[in-house]
Amino acid sequence: MRALTYHGKMDVRVDTHPDPAIVNPRDAIIEITSTAICGSDLHLFDAVIPGVLKGDILGHEFMGIVVETGRDSTLQKGQRVVVPFTISCGQCFHCQKQQFSACDNSNPVENQDLTQPLYGHPMSGAFGYSHLTGGYPGGQADYVRVPFSDVGPIVIPDGLDDEQVLFLSDILPTGWMAADNADIEPGDTVVVWGAGPVGLFCAQSARIMGAEQVIVIDHYPHRLDLARGLGCKIIDYSQTSVLEALMEMTGGIGADAVIDAVGMESHGWANFNLVDTLKQKIGIGADRGGALRQAILACRKGGRVSMPGVYGGMLDKFPLGAFMEKGLTLKTGQTHVQKYSHDLLRRIQEGEIDTTFLISHRLSLEDAPHGYDQFRNNQNEWTKVILKPGMEKAKTTTVKAEGSHA
Amino acid sequence: MDHDRPDPPARRLMEPMMVAAAMTLGLGALAGLAAYSVLAPARQARQARPRADDAPGRTAKRSRLGDYAVTGKTVTIAKPRAEVFAFWRDFSNLARFMESIEAVTQGADGIQTWTIKAPLGASVAVTTRLVNERDGEQIAWRSTEDSAVDTEGKVMFRDAPAGRGTVVEAIISWKPRGGEAGRLLAMLFQQDPTTQARRDLKRMKMLIETGEIATSRNRKEAA
Numbered sequence: 001m002r003a004l005t006y007h008g009k010m011d012v013r014v015d016t017h018p019d020p021a022i023v024n025p026r027d028a029i030i031e032i033t034s035t036a037i038c039g040s041d042l043h044l045f046d047a048v049i050p051g052v053l054k055g056d057i058l059g060h061e062f063m064g065i066v067v068e069t070g071r072d073s074t075l076q077k078g079q080r081v082v083v084p085f086t087i088s089c090g091q092c093f094h095c096q097k098q099q100f101s102a103c104d105n106s107n108p109v110e111n112q113d114l115t116q117p118l119y120g121h122p123m124s125g126a127f128g129y130s131h132l133t134g135g136y137p138g139g140q141a142d143y144v145r146v147p148f149s150d151v152g153p154i155v156i157p158d159g160l161d162d163e164q165v166l167f168l169s170d171i172l173p174t175g176w177m178a179a180d181n182a183d184i185e186p187g188d189t190v191v192v193w194g195a196g197p198v199g200l201f202c203a204q205s206a207r208i209m210g211a212e213q214v215i216v217i218d219h220y221p222h223r224l225d226l227a228r229g230l231g232c233k234i235i236d237y238s239q240t241s242v243l244e245a246l247m248e249m250t251g252g253i254g255a256d257a258v259i260d261a262v263g264m265e266s267h268g269w270a271n272f273n274l275v276d277t278l279k280q281k282i283g284i285g286a287d288r289g290g291a292l293r294q295a296i297l298a299c300r301k302g303g304r305v306s307m308p309g310v311y312g313g314m315l316d317k318f319p320l321g322a323f324m325e326k327g328l329t330l331k332t333g334q335t336h337v338q339k340y341s342h343d344l345l346r347r348i349q350e351g352e353i354d355t356t357f358l359i360s361h362r363l364s365l366e367d368a369p370h371g372y373d374q375f376r377n378n379q380n381e382w383t384k385v386i387l388k389p390g391m392e393k394a395k396t397t398t399v400k401a402e403g404s405h406a
Numbered sequence: 407m408d409h410d411r412p413d414p415p416a417r418r419l420m421e422p423m424m425v426a427a428a429m430t431l432g433l434g435a436l437a438g439l440a441a442y443s444v445l446a447p448a449r450q451a452r453q454a455r456p457r458a459d460d461a462p463g464r465t466a467k468r469s470r471l472g473d474y475a476v477t478g479k480t481v482t483i484a485k486p487r488a489e490v491f492a493f494w495r496d497f498s499n500l501a502r503f504m505e506s507i508e509a510v511t512q513g514a515d516g517i518q519t520w521t522i523k524a525p526l527g528a529s530v531a532v533t534t535r536l537v538n539e540r541d542g543e544q545i546a547w548r549s550t551e552d553s554a555v556d557t558e559g560k561v562m563f564r565d566a567p568a569g570r571g572t573v574v575e576a577i578i579s580w581k582p583r584g585g586e587a588g589r590l591l592a593m594l595f596q597q598d599p600t601t602q603a604r605r606d607l608k609r610m611k612m613l614i615e616t617g618e619i620a621t622s623r624n625r626k627e628a629a
Contacts, residue, residue, distance in 0.1 A: 020624040025617060072617065089616040093484055093570060105612045108620050109605040125620060136622040145624050148616070 002389070003057040003141030004368040009047035010376075012369050017057065020137065020145035025072040028149035030083060034162040035062035035139045037368070037385045038085075038170060039196050040263075040310050042376050044129065048264060048280055049312050051114060051130035059128040059387075060085035061169040062139025063162060066153075074150040081153035083146055084337035085170040087125035087136065090151035101334035106148065107134040126334070140368055142389050154341045157349070163386065164348055167201070167355045173340040175201025175261070178308035181331035182257035184209045191215045191246060191255040191298060193291040195223035195234075197358050197384050198308055199261035203232045206259075208352065215249060217242060219267065220380040226358055246298045254300030262291035263309025272317040289315045296322055307332035358384045364391035464577065474556075474579045475589055477600040481607040483614050484571040491542045491563050493614055494574075503609035503619065506602050517550065524597065530554045530583075556581040574610075576603055 005015040020029055038061050043049045063082040066075045075081065087106040088095050094102035103124040107115075112122030115132045125147070128138015137144065146153060156165050175198050182190055190206040192199045195218035206214045207230065216227035219238040227234050235245055246255055264287040265280075266273050273290030280288055292307065296319045299305055305328050323330070347353045360383040363371045371385040464478040483490050493499055497518065501507045508521040508529060520532045533553045538546035538560070546560035559578035566573045578599050582589035592598040612619045 018625060021626065023621060023623055023626050024619075087620075089612075089620075091484065091615045092611075093482065096484065104608075105616050106620055108622055109608045109612075111622070112608065113601075113605075125622070134620070134622050137624050147620065 001142035002365060003137070004059060004365065004387075006044065006052055006056045006058055007054055010045055012045060012058065012372050014366050014368055017137075017141070020143050022068055022070045023145065024147060025070045026148050026150055027070040028066055028073045028075045028146045028153070029068035030062070030064040030081065030139075030144050030146055030153075031067045032062050032064040032139055032142060032144060032365075032389050033080075034064070034166050035059050035141075035365075035387045035389075036166060036169075036171075037061075037140070037371055037375050037387065039198065040129075041372070043263070043265060043310060043312075045372050045376060046265065049130050049132075049310075051132040051135075053131060053135070056131075056135065057128060057137040057141055059138035059140030059144075060126060061166065061171065062127075062144060063156070063166050063169065064139075064144075066149075067143070069149070072150065075153060075155070080156045082156060082165050082168045082341075083127070083139065083144070084152045084154075084168075084173075084341065085127055085129075086152075086334060086337050087127065087134065087147055088151055088338055089148050090338075095151070098336055098339040100336040100338045102336075111135060124334070140365065140387055142365070152338060154345060156345075160349070163356050163359060165345065165355075166386065167197075168337075168341055168344055168348075170335065170337065171197045172201050172344055172353070172355055173337045174198050174308050174335040175203075176205045176340055176344060177333075177335050178202045178259050178261065178306045179205035179209050181306040181308075182206065182259060182304050183329075183331075184211050184257060186210060187212045188256040189213050189215065189250045189253075190257045190259065191217065191295070192227075192232075192259045192261055193217050193295055194261035194263075194309070195220065195227045196261065196379075199259070200226055200230065200358055201355075202259050202261050202306075202308065203227055204230050204353065206257075207231060208347075211257075213249075215246065215255075222380045223383060226383065229357065242294060243298055250300075255295075255298050255303060256300055257304040257306060258295040258299045259306045260292045260295050260309045264288055264311045264313075266290035266292075275316070287311045287313050287315045289318065293317065293319055296328065299326065299328055301326045303328055305330045308335070359386055361385045362391070363387055364393045365389040366393040473581050473585075475582050475599070476577070476579045477603055478575065478577040479600075479603045479607050480573060480575045481611050482566050482571055482573050483611050485614050487542055487563050487565055487572040490572040490574060490614060493610075494545065494561060494563075503613050504602070504606045505609070506597060506606075518547075522555075524592075532557065555583065574607065576607060578603060 001017055001019045002014050003017050005013055007013055041058055044052050044058060066077050066079045066081060069075050086101040088100040088103040089105040092104040094104060101124055106125030107122055111131055111134050115123045123133050125134035125136055127136050179202050184190060184206060188211045190211040192202045195216050203214045203216050214232040215235060216232045217235045217237055218224050219236055224234040224236060235242055266288040271290040271293040273288055276288040296305060360381060363385060365387050368387050374382045375385050464476045497510055501510060506523045508523060511519045513519060516536045518534050522530050522532055524530045532555045533550045534547040535550055537548045542563060544560055544562045548558040549556055557580035561576045564573050580599055589598060609619050
């Protein structure tokens with residue numbers, strides 16, 4: 001099969017690999033019909049996440065057709081499924097508590113030894129990411145082996161296009177859980193840092209959950225336009241003094257809840273981000289936390305901090321005093337996708353949630369390296385890239401980055 | 407193409423470990439902690455202060471009993487105690503999750519011979535005798551006098567609180583072949599009892615809870 005393969009920093013290629021097969025009783029093999037490039041794939045592309053090896057197949061947002069099932073799989077050949085990016089057994093202590101992304105049993109034991117000393121506990125398995133999360137081959141490929149296929153994949157009813165449901169794999173539930181973690185109350189102002197796909201879904205979710213106003217912060221005009229199209233207010237941090245503006249836009253109270261949908265590769269030079277960037281460049285496992293620092297300062301006393309953005313290492317200059325003295329609450333974590341799948345599918349079917357508005361490009365799998373390059377370097381217009389293994393090479397379709405949706 | 411000539415398995419394993427190690431070591435904030443953990447045991451040994459906390463003895467910074475090395479590991483399995491005990495008591499199950507066990511043969515008088523993988527492709531025959539068994543609670547064994555390795559151990563089972571299943575606690579002491587240097591060498595090859603106990607218990611948990619052992623391999627045979 002063909003698959004997008006990591007070769008090194010900013011070097012991904014489509015190579016030929018052996019087809020996957022059933023290995024464990026609960027496995028299924030999925031033929032991929034659609035897969036997407038995630039913002040967190042760019043962390044791998046930029047080589048700021050450790051444990052990604054040459055030859056690894058990337059991709060953790062994917063869906064397709066069941067073509068083979070193991071003895072204990074509950075799926076049937078021919079079913080159309082979306083697969084959560086987190087691999088979860090469904091039976092351990094954490095899965096039973098619906099903390100699916102904390103599954104004890106999905107990361108092979110040899111790989112658990114890698115994150116135990118770093119984080120105190122081993123991480124769970126995930127598709128197409130680092131060997132810290134199991135080194136599972138990902139879904140930017142013709143086929144993928146799905147372990148625990150009786151727990152993760154959600155069967156899609158007829159009548160829904162791939163693009164309406166593909167993001168159930170990661171970014172839609174990730175945005176939804178981040179808004180859920182913000183514990184939104186009536187009258188709340190929710191502020192979202194980052195108008196990437198996750199940030200936009202955070203904003204959309206916060207509005208559905210009843211926030212009085214949602215303010216989205218970024219510096220790419222087209223991405224801010226998408227946020228405005230969702231009924232949000234926007235702040236361009238390259239033009240506006242963010243902290244002052246947020247106080248003025250909230251009657252001098254500050255944000256009731258703040259959401260960091262940026263993560264470890266924060267842009268800009270303020271908030272100590274320059275120092276973080278230099279440390280990251282020389283490879284000492286530092287995260288860039290400019291957005292998070294600002295979010296904590298912007299959060300009102302007794303407010304809530306929700307952090308869906310990805311971090312991997314250590315952060316200096318964390319405003320711990322502000323965090324403690326204001327009595328803030330922080331909730332974060334990889335997404336417990338399976339907890340939200342069915343509810344979100346229902347909301348898509350009922351037309352409450354549209355996930356297609358942020359798709360900007362559709363490429364053949366063979367053109368995936370071009371997609372990585374553009375998604376990284378042309379962030380204003382390339383908001384979300386979908387890869388189609390069935391599509392002919394170089395038949396890219398583009399939704400032009402036009403102006404406002406408002 | 408590169409995928410046709412995969413990196414040797416050892417290198418594929420070592421690389422992320424080295425990345426993890428470098429990441430940990432490279433952090434200035436942790437240097438102090440590292441220095442503390444190296445220096446503290448020596449200081450503690452000099453003072454010979456009696457232990458005054460509730461932690462298991464094997465977690466002391468000096469965990470040796472004379473020439474014996476001691477290791478222990480605890481895991482909680484979300485299944486009833488009777489089921490977990492019965493799984494272990496069926497010794498044919500052990501080779502399913504113990505990576506280093508090549509074979510177990512049952513002899514007369516409760517004597518068992520374990521063929522265990524050792525560093526550098528060697529194997530060691532260990533003969534043990536059950537010395538204590540309490541149904542649903544404990545299984546203890548000791549090596550016989552003619553065993554190639556001098557070792558004893560026990561595995562204990564107790565109910566976890568609030569219906570969380572069963573706590574399984576394994577303690578193994580052994581006289582390392584080649585003394586302390588031999589123990590470090592085995593550790594380097596990830597074939598020391600500490601590494602193996604940690605991984606084996608996690609594999610057992612996977613097998614009992616989910617019916618299978620997680621792997622990221624895409625095919626049964628090496629691709």
